[in-house]
Amino acid sequence: MIEVEHLSKRFGDRYAVDDLSFSVAPGEVLGFLGPNGAGKSTTMKMITGFLTPDGGTARIMGHDIQQAPVAAKRTFGYLPEGAPGYSDMTVAQFLRFIADIRGLSGAQREARIDAVVADIHLNDVLGQRLETLSKGFRRRVGLAQAILHDPQVLILDEPTDGLDPNQKHEVRKLIQGMAKDKIIVVSTHILEEVEAVCSRAMIISHGKILADDTPATLAAKTASGRLDDYFREITAGGLS
Incomplete structure (x- = not known):
């Protein structure tokens, strides 16, 4: 607890x-x-x-x-105020980076990224850099990184x-x-x-x-x- x-x-x-x-x-x-x-x-x-x-x-x-x-x-997974990220990364790059530092690899890594992208509806922005996203999409990416490792x-x-x-x-x-x-x-x-x-x-x-x-x-x-x-x-x- x-x-x-x-x-x-x-x-x-x-x-x-x-x-x-x-x-x-x-x-x-x-x-x-x-x-x-x-x-x-x-x-x-x-x-x-x-x-x-x-x-x-x-x-x-x-x-x-x-x-x-x-x-x-x-x-734990943490979504802070503002959901900071790396602005020059695309959404896909950022999620792969988070998966790597959370120790995910191989099929598990890809499965978790696919699941989170589907759950939070990020497919349409995977190729966009974080700095170009609307506030709402930045928040959704922040939530995605918080749940990616299924904490x-x-x-x-x-x-x-x-x-x-x-x-x-x-x-x-x-x-x-x-x-x-x-x-x-x-x-x-x-x-x-x-x-x-x-x-x-x-x-x-x-x-x-x-x-x-x-x-x-x-x-x-x-x-x-x-x-x-x-x-x-x-x-x-x-x-x-």
Whole structure:
């Protein structure tokens, strides 16, 4: 599982993440929610080893991200903000490069690339350089590299950012299809996305957890029965 213990990060005199602890078990899809500046992306960067915490740690499938970073990183796929890539590579070249560094080879390598290209509908842009792609296609390529090695854990930061409604629907279906045998964390500001794909919702603000339950249970705490109303009220300090 993912185990986060007393994770903290300061920027100047401000805590972006403040003594955060939680765990995510196999089969769970955790929606990680919060207003801008809540600490969502900072938390994900620390869990995945791209940012060193000031305190605490995270373990992924039993591997401490600080003490055993290579072993930990083998277990997960990560889609960060912006989905950076090598702009002068074509999509096909980039996916082959990712397959190589993930240790895929031979028939397995080709089969995984073919499967991911089909699942994320990248056939039409395989020959294009990443720098020429639209924001939506760059996001889709970023998702492709995250799932290419069929990891046990997926950590996705705004996976549908820049996608049109049809593409969002396709990505949500893909996440739902992978959920039964993976651990998935999805950071998003789209509450309908949480309701569509997540079995659990965690809301943070100022680096602290405000709520952690199923989306339906949280929504039921408001008179309207809507998750977006609960989110607005709790992040404004109106609900306990």
